[in-house]
Amino acid sequence: MAETGDGRRRVVLEGIAPVVDGGRFPIKRTVGERVVVEVDAFADGHDALAVRLLWREEGDPEWDEVAMEPLGNDRWRGELVPTRIGRLAYTVEGWIDHFQSWRRDLGKRVEAGQEVSVELQIGAGLVRQAAQRAAAAGARSDARVLAGLADDLAGIGAGEKVADRVRLGLDDELAALVERHPDRRFASRWPRELEAWVDRDLARFSAWYELFPRSTSPEPGRHGTFADLEARLPYVAAMGFDVLYLPPIHPIGATHRKGKNNAVAAEPDDVGSPWAIGGEAGGHKAVHPDLGDLDGFRRLVRRARDEHGIEVALDVAFQVSPDHPLVREHPEWFRKRPDGTIQYAENPPKKYQDIYPFDFECEDWRGLWRELLSVFEFWIEQGVTVFRVDNPHTKPFAFWEWAIGEIRARHPETIFLSEAFTRPKVMQRLAKLGFTQSYTYFAWRTSKRELVEYFTELGRPPLADYFRPNLWPNTPDILTEQLQIGGRATFAQRLVLAATLGASYGIYGPAFELGVSQAKEPGSEEYLDSEKYQLRHWETDDPASLAELIARLNRARRENPALHGDRGLELLPIDNEALIAYVKGTSDGANAVLAVVNLDPHHVQSGWLDLPLDRLGLPADRPFQVHDLLTDARYLWNGPRNFVELDPRSLPAHLFRLRRRVRSERDFDYFM
């Protein structure tokens, strides 16, 4: 009868949440972002239970404990709030609470007018046991008090009246005292310690701006430098971005270099693709000589952070040009073809002869993996804490799990954005393995229905617990058909959607704010004269630029906590299919924002919107104010149904802050 244990009844624990793949992977949270834990807890019979949430942050010697509350249907809930970056462990424990059962039943018996003297003896025995546990735990004062109360309950000594003994049995203070010394010998604990990885705020809430440093020279035709980029920092900061992401800044190979517009043969003065990494001047740990030197880079990183509150993010692309020093130094890290040549990158029938992939499965994989890890370490030493990782899905999952784990152990503040545009489950796996944020399909989700379906999926568990979307309306690789044909209204529409549907979003500029929309050729998502293959010169001082709208949006994002997370998104009914409307609110109800976007770039669209006043805490019996954070206009609305009209020629979106009635004496608070 080994498998039956000790014959003691135990609490059953089932269906814990949140959990990713049964606990194989941590959930993701940020400092201060609460973790609401739920579990089914029950036992045979009708006994009362005690259920506790246990948690500890890295380095804590002991568990913290939180009493969980019953929600009904045997579901229990408790919550914790992480206080620092790093690993956090949590689990739940439950036990049958004999004293609580006894106390509850005593109440019922007394109410039914039953004789309870034997019951009081039973209760006295339970209190006596609690006294013994208190004594054993060294709580001598509690032990003494409990022992005395046990005697009182039993009617020992002064011959207490039964009514007094009953009162004592039902007394809240007695219950609290017994509760401090529970009998946990037969407690059940969730069989696995679950983990949360706790990041800093930027992991959850971030606005990214991508820009090619070599295109920042004020002088057309000249190769931009880190110094030129420094001069652009105020421009980026004025728009309100948190992260400035740079495509690879390393030396670029000459062999098989691609020409302008991805021409197979480069002209002598062509600058090549920054992703063809490695040349005479070095590899992944070197800086392209035309951009400047390491000192210049460090200064850029420092000034961006200290003067503008902007983190510089680097692009980590683990591939090399044939001229990369590692090709000579470590030929064993590349795959040979039977004819002796090195296997270049390909996705048959496409061939990329200017790129060699690493052979992650080579004999000396340990050496290769360590070298790649050292690339991250190198740039972290230069002050970089945010990385955008190029095509992680073409490298082994095991490599990422190991590498991110190693880096996090020493630099838990590091943020990794996964640039995987591939099948959903592969993208999700990368997020589970440790990537902080992930690119999404947002660029291609354009209809109302597609947006609703996609963001409903992203906003709820299991995805919401580990996959943090980062929404990009464009990238240097992605000029969507919608942007090519939709004009400025489409750029504005996509911008507002990205910045409000997602807590993290980014744009590739200045192409985005300037509305650059010409593709290389029909049917292509490549930009014409793409910066990937040539220098560009941008005049950002354009009256049609979206920079001002971006600045307003990013300010609205900062000022409204409702936009700081990916949860709490609720689509609202609106009687026009060309309009999409959604609210986002903080879980405490203190802040709520309503976005209405006209998805039609060509026509004025209007409609009646249904607001769930109750859930939003808005008054049903008088007007309330909505404040458009994009135009600063204020409207008085009344009741649940309200009219909106959006003209794409001006601005195709509202972003309303909902002003609720403040509970104060002044009745006009809600106009504030």
Next chain:
Amino acid sequence: MAETGDGRRRVVLEGIAPVVDGGRFPIKRTVGERVVVEVDAFADGHDALAVRLLWREEGDPEWDEVAMEPLGNDRWRGELVPTRIGRLAYTVEGWIDHFQSWRRDLGKRVEAGQEVSVELQIGAGLVRQAAQRAAAAGARSDARVLAGLADDLAGIGAGEKVADRVRLGLDDELAALVERHPDRRFASRWPRELEAWVDRDLARFSAWYELFPRSTSPEPGRHGTFADLEARLPYVAAMGFDVLYLPPIHPIGATHRKGKNNAVAAEPDDVGSPWAIGGEAGGHKAVHPDLGDLDGFRRLVRRARDEHGIEVALDVAFQVSPDHPLVREHPEWFRKRPDGTIQYAENPPKKYQDIYPFDFECEDWRGLWRELLSVFEFWIEQGVTVFRVDNPHTKPFAFWEWAIGEIRARHPETIFLSEAFTRPKVMQRLAKLGFTQSYTYFAWRTSKRELVEYFTELGRPPLADYFRPNLWPNTPDILTEQLQIGGRATFAQRLVLAATLGASYGIYGPAFELGVSQAKEPGSEEYLDSEKYQLRHWETDDPASLAELIARLNRARRENPALHGDRGLELLPIDNEALIAYVKGTSDGANAVLAVVNLDPHHVQSGWLDLPLDRLGLPADRPFQVHDLLTDARYLWNGPRNFVELDPRSLPAHLFRLRRRVRSERDFDYFM
């Protein structure tokens, strides 16, 4: 770098189904009932994968393997069919298939007109490796053939033309041969072997009839006997039941015996409740002397099975009357109160002084548990294989898991019905622990909406994988308010719902078929003059009896495989809220049944029903026949919308067999 393994890329396996609580509990199936297994399988990069379902039944020395097929979105599916009762293990394995990847890419390259001589060398290498694996596995003939083909592919020897070598590389037979010797060194396997518990058919599909043996005497006022019950077998068999379930047949205690209508004091001639088990004549292994003896019981069981195809099910209620022999023999198995008395059963403030519960947590719990196990063993020796377990939720979960496991190890054909009417998660846990079937909330799910919600939940995973509902419109404890007031139409309605919504159902008769509807008092679900406390005499030869309808229903159930399982239930739209309509179909589409039930016992109700012709395989371009299995009426229907009308005064339900067009030359097949 220990945690990175060996640096080799592996297939990721996620989200396997079916699975109960991560594999903690087995899924349930019956012999011949297929198990469709799905899993997400993918790897980094773009390689082709091989994924296999592995399974074996108890005693099989080796795994059987089935190739799984991709469904899209990285989901794979395979299926197996259990062939015998007992445990069945299954898992999945996947690996990167380098030869398939090579072959797929070769096709793309050739199509793009690329030069492929180096590729052919690479392919030859892969085939050579397969030859080596074949040789190592002792498949010498395959090894020889593969080695030769590798040479051909490489162009060694006779100098094959490149076109011929390409043809060979793409050849299906070569692929099949390589596939027979795959490189599984780096295969991934699901980390846990999953289990199915495979029962006999009766576990999935059964019609139960409950009856008090002591009320079977043809002579009013006389205590019925096993011989009387034998005489009733033809009556039960004529209605088409599979299981005849008897309340406890043991001696009944005299101490604190309850009188008629649960009176606290019994009259001298009161027979007592069969659930107050144990008296002078013995306990759980004895037969009530007034019913007969063990020989008589064994004869009843044998005749029921051999002559009528009916299994006799016993009620196992682990509780005792104060007169039970165990109270004297093993006082240590009961809980003492501080005043020295034995703790009787109670659910405060209710007290049941005629019943002592066992103390499953007593010092000698091992001895007690073994004794209780021996009760099952005893009755199995008498020929019983089906047990209805009384109130299992008031005994420890661990006891049931152990006891059912022990019994199954020796008697895998045993069936356990859990009589737990308690909270959903407790009922579900009991099913997970091993109970074959479970009572449900069906009796109290009366509105269309309640029925739809409840049976939608029961019909899909996770519940459908381990919880087999058994639907009872009444029991000796449950005369619902609906039955009390609804009249014969309500009895008929509830009968049809029970027999068609669930693959297993039961009635407590003859009270049910005779429409007994008088409660003990208003607001009570207890029968007036309940058989639980007194003898009753039933005249079953009543023209208003539902026996004939029951017989038709049970025949329809037997003849239509669509009604043999709980899956495949689909609610259909019908434009009258008083009517409920649903189809059940077999997964192969060979059989489908449509039920339409009038939930209003007082008025004729009619409506237009929408049939999904496509999914049901019905023709859209001409009439098809529906055949009412309850009345034998046949109708010609046309198109998806059809009219139904049900009069509660005659029969409040249709049960249509849908006759599809048979794919033959004869155009009128569908009239058959």
